Amino acid sequence: MKPAPAFDFGIVGGGLQGCLVAHAVAWHQPEATILLLERTDELCGNHTWSFHETDLAEGARGWFDPLITHRWPGYRVSFPGLSRRVGIPYATITADRLREATLALVGGTGPAARPGRLVARTGESCEILSPTVVRLGGADDISCRVVIDCRGRAAGGSPGGVGYQTFIGHEYETARRWPAAEPTVMDVPVDQADGFEFLYELPLGPDRVLLEYTRFHEEPACDETRATELIATRLAEADAASAKLIRTERGCLPMPYVAASRHDGPALAGGYAGDWYHAATGYSMPLAVRFAELVARARPDRINAEVGSAAARDGLRRGFARFLNRLLFCLVRPADRWKIFRRFYRVLPEPRIARFYAHRFTFTDAARIVVGWPPAGLAPIRFARSFVSLPRAVPT
Numbered sequence: 001m002k003p004a005p006a007f008d009f010g011i012v013g014g015g016l017q018g019c020l021v022a023h024a025v026a027w028h029q030p031e032a033t034i035l036l037l038e039r040t041d042e043l044c045g046n047h048t049w050s051f052h053e054t055d056l057a058e059g060a061r062g063w064f065d066p067l068i069t070h071r072w073p074g075y076r077v078s079f080p081g082l083s084r085r086v087g088i089p090y091a092t093i094t095a096d097r098l099r100e101a102t103l104a105l106v107g108g109t110g111p112a113a114r115p116g117r118l119v120a121r122t123g124e125s126c127e128i129l130s131p132t133v134v135r136l137g138g139a140d141d142i143s144c145r146v147v148i149d150c151r152g153r154a155a156g157g158s159p160g161g162v163g164y165q166t167f168i169g170h171e172y173e174t175a176r177r178w179p180a181a182e183p184t185v186m187d188v189p190v191d192q193a194d195g196f197e198f199l200y201e202l203p204l205g206p207d208r209v210l211l212e213y214t215r216f217h218e219e220p221a222c223d224e225t226r227a228t229e230l231i232a233t234r235l236a237e238a239d240a241a242s243a244k245l246i247r248t249e250r251g252c253l254p255m256p257y258v259a260a261s262r263h264d265g266p267a268l269a270g271g272y273a274g275d276w277y278h279a280a281t282g283y284s285m286p287l288a289v290r291f292a293e294l295v296a297r298a299r300p301d302r303i304n305a306e307v308g309s310a311a312a313r314d315g316l317r318r319g320f321a322r323f324l325n326r327l328l329f330c331l332v333r334p335a336d337r338w339k340i341f342r343r344f345y346r347v348l349p350e351p352r353i354a355r356f357y358a359h360r361f362t363f364t365d366a367a368r369i370v371v372g373w374p375p376a377g378l379a380p381i382r383f384a385r386s387f388v389s390l391p392r393a394v395p396t
């Protein structure tokens, strides 16, 4: 007789997706046992994850809301020729809060603590041997009812068919009150250098602010000089040039415009590993939360089928998100990329914006993003020609 699995869930990768799955399972299946494995010394890395509150499924609010660290009733965008306040509630969770809340599931303090339910092991890389077995540090094999691959983006060189969104963010403590109470999600300078670039501003408290430089480019490297210049300009405008730098985060997200070949790893995959992220915005939260909910609510023998059919139902939206990346990286000139975003915020009413970010957009929402007045810069001949030079599926 086969021995009983040691754990109900084996989650490999303790980043955003892995920790969200742990929280969703702990909430919906309080008796389930969870093994959470992270190769670095700490869960969650060093991130500030923002999202529109309308991204979240109602069913997730019970376990997700306690993770939220900051909330704002809306945010601003600012482009040459357009400034707009978007009244969609916006929020953030920090890696510190997610880590603390996840460790509370292991035992110790906090209302969610139920000792023994979740075992978290860090500092050890592990291998997924099958849909139910993981191997720790090249030695111990542990069997689980289901193994979930949350290992993030595969390491390796840059595949064809992607552009990149690169970030460098500095969090500051300011001596005087920061002048803005709400985030500015895109502050687009007039002189666009090579590609689309903007400053992202997140007031995290009266004397705390995260200023993040973002660039959409063909290359994954961040332009550090330009980032320093734009961030320094904003600090000076806010009369906060002497602000104290307390944290830096940086990174690079791929923006694929060609479909990835199907995930063929041995286990069910979520987050970046399983394509559960919004390819056009780079925001992971809407789809990572949806994946966590699907896993935690599915009948044990139906998890793969339910996740698979949810992904298939979303297939057209994923295709449209890639098409938008193609529009950005192949069909408009780098110097004109910013105009696509300005048009988006100029023509779309809030409910359409909310559905787009939440990856729940309709056919009409999609059509309005690219068709109609003013034009989205889609030259028909360039569009037709681009098919000839389009790379094939991106290997994952």
Ligand SMILES: Cc1cc2nc3c(=O)[nH]c(=O)nc-3n(C[C@H](O)[C@H](O)[C@H](O)COP(=O)(O)OP(=O)(O)OC[C@H]3O[C@@H](n4cnc5c(N)ncnc54)[C@H](O)[C@@H]3O)c2cc1C
Residues within 6 Å of the ligand: 012, 013, 014, 015, 016, 017, 018, 037, 038, 039, 040, 044, 045, 047, 048, 049, 050, 051, 124, 125, 126, 127, 150, 151, 152, 153, 167, 168, 169, 249, 250, 251, 252, 253, 270, 271, 272, 273, 277, 282, 283, 284, 285, 286
């Ligand atoms: C600077 C920056 C800002 C961002 N801002 C936002 C934002 O505001 N909102 C948003 O929604 N998204 C944002 N994103 C995107 C988001 O961070 C990622 O998409 C998200 O982290 C992906 O989640 P994941 O769990 O799939 O991968 P990760 O968070 O990368 O987690 C994968 C984890 O698996 C671990 N791992 C890998 N291999 C193994 C192994 N063999 N054994 C054990 N562990 C392993 C890794 O160490 C890592 O901890 C941002 C990204 C960056 C870079």
